[in-house]
Amino acid sequence: ETGVTQTPRHLVMGMTNKKSLKCEQHLGHNAMYWYKQSAKKPLELMFVYSLEERVENNSVPSRFSPECPNSSHLFLHLHTLQPEDSALYLCASSQAGTSGSSTDTQYFGPGTRLTVL
Amino acid sequence: AQSVAQPEDQVNVAEGNPLTVKCTYSVSGNPYLFWYVQYPNRGLQFLLKYITGDNLVKGSYGFEAEFNKSQTSFHLKKPSALVSDSALYFCAVRAFNAGNNRKLIWGLGTSLAVNP
Secondary structure, eight states: OTTEEEEOSEEEEOTTOEEEEEEEEOSOOSEEEEEEEOTTSOOEEEEEEETTEEEEEOSOOTTEEEEEEETTEEEEEEESOOGGGOEEEEEEEEOOOTTOOTTOOOEEOOOEEEEEO | OOEEEOOOSEEEEETTSOEEEOOEEEOSSOEEEEEEEEOTTSOEEEEEEEOSSOSEEEOGGGOEEEEETTTTEEEEEESSOOGGGOEEEEEEEEEOOSSSOOOOEEOOOEEEEEEO
């Protein structure tokens, strides 16, 4: 897990707060992902960045705002969240081939456990 | 529609016995199949993947998985379970298609409990 790090590991916030989740990958990968993991639900892919460009946004509410300043760092900015947004937020990275290979393996960070009060 | 099914919410096995965690899939085209494990309060760890070639794939921690195209299955196996294997296991599939698609379709997970 040291390949992909996430901070903070735990976060409690009120609905009116603004906070950010940080992810850093030390694997030299060129793609990064945000996932939401809730109990009894499949992993939900939120955003994908490839070469620092957002290539996928799966109908995520605008209260979640991603930022990818370079290929090693990924942020998820949070504002005016709802209690149903409480979940484990996972970051992942992968190394895609130049043709956008579908075989690239994703490596995950430990996650941020978010609780919205 | 593409989908992954893990038919068992929980699997219980005695330490030292063989274990199997089941996964079936439905995709159009050739599937790329993955297994991940998640320990409590941790992220997902990659175990193994099938892309092409030998149907039996070997991975980390002594795990292996067998790709069966006719049954559209990719069951995870281990000959002798350890208590430390107790965790949540996820199967995922990606269908090959043109373009820059990196989206994995995930199963709901199977909780494995290995009893001493």
